[in-house]
Amino acid sequence: MSKQAFEEANEAFVDEKYQQAYELYTKALNNDDKTDNRYTSKIFASRAQCSLKLNNYSDALNDSNDALQLDEANIKAYLRKGVSLYHQNIKEQALQVFIRGLEFDATNEQLKIWHDKCEKELSENKSVNAIVPQQIKIKHSFYQTDSTVNIQIPIKGLRKDQVHIESTDSTLKVSTKIPASGHDYLLEIELAYSIDSSRTNFNVTNTNIEIKLYKRQAIQWMSLDAQSTKVKAQPPVPMSGPLVEKTPSYPSSSQRAKNWDKVEAEIKKDEKENKDDMGDANAIFQRLYKDSDEKTRRAMNKSMYESGGTCLNMNWEEVSKGRVTCEPPDVNLNI
Known part of the structure; x- marks a missing residue:
């Protein structure tokens, strides 16, 4: 049954x-x-060849490995394993498989x-890597005003004559060599918005390259890069429009917003109208009595009556327990 399927598979493969x-x-x-x-092992190696034709290189690699575990002398399995690695750009490992x-x-x-194909390509790649200097990426930052964009690149130990700046109205290019490592640094940006490149200038400090770009329009730059999703996500926002200061809104548990300025004005008005009354004890009593519930009023009446007007207690739970008296505090006089 297996051999019949194997022969049919071979025929289908020949027919592509x-x-x-x-x-x-x-x-x-x-x-x-x-x-x-x-x-x-032979079946695994044959199926690996099918996977190579179907561009399923990882499947071809798995079947080749299974074939070699069963028969380490399966030449076709070595060939198909090496080819699958080559197509996955794992050429050094592929070369070792071909050697084996x-x-x-x-x-x-x-x-x-x-x-030979693998060996030649690896040799050429090593030559290219030896000729082309390694470029290092360094994270830059920027801040802005309504008229300028100021970029900072943190590279230490540079002189101004070692830094090369090129700009057009839509691009910026910065190149130098990093003193600490000798590696090349290159920054190329397609700018988010147009600048006046004739005014571009830069300075070099002990720690930074500082570049100043002059905006054509007073708009908010969400990013330096025109390809940034932040730039594409929303239209330009003007920076030079009139600023409207918003009165602070204080936190509140209320579901409805309160006008705290109005509340404050009402409090001040009330204080002014009752300024004279606030100094009169009787007026204070009347105001408290007016705003209290029934038990509180009873407590106020009982305590003032029983103490001869010298003690005011608004807690009915305390007042109801007995007669209210007003006793002077203990004073120990040592003469």
């Missing part, structure tokens, strides 16, 4: 029906009794071709 062949190889594996490691395969069969032409 790769998906059908993959499914038939899978059927062959499912029906395989797993008693012959070399035969099972050639140890089992030094005459295999396909292994030789892929070995």
Whole structure:
């Protein structure tokens, strides 16, 4: 059953029906009794070739590894493993796989071709990396006024003549070499908004490159970069419009907003109208009595009556327990 499916898969592969062949190889594996490691390894390697044709490189790598676990001398599995690694841009590891395969069969032409191809490309990449200086990214920051954008790049130990600034009305380019490492630094920005490039200037301190750009319009820059999502998300916001100061709103648990200025005015008015009364004890009593509930009034009446007008108690729970008296405080006189 497994061998029949395997033969049908081979026929489908020759007819370039790769998906059908993959499914038939899978059927062959499912029906395989797993008693012959070399035969099972052969099915895995064949299915790996299908995956390569379908550009499923990770599947090809997995099947190649399974094939080699069952038969380490399976040359086709080495070839397909190396090719799958190559297409995943893991070329150094791919080269090692081709070298290992050639140890089992030094005459295999396909292994030789892929070995030489990998070795050549890796050698060329090393040469390019040696020629092209490494560029370092450094996080820059900026702040702004309604007329300028001021950029700061934190690089220490530079002189002004070591920094090169180029700007147009829509771009900025900054280049220098970092003293601490010798690496190149390059910043290229397509600016969010237009500037007057004729006025661009910069300064270099012990710790920063400081660049000043002059805006064409007094608008808020959400980012320096025109490609930023912040810039694209909303229209420009003017910075030079009249500022309207908002009266502070104090915290409140009320669901409805209160006009605290109005409340304050009413309090001051009330204080003014009752200024004379506030100094009169009888008037104070009358105001308290007027705003109290029934129990509080009873407490006030009882305490004032029983104390001869010298003690006012508004707590009925205390007053109801007995007669209210007003006793002078204990004073110990030592003469």
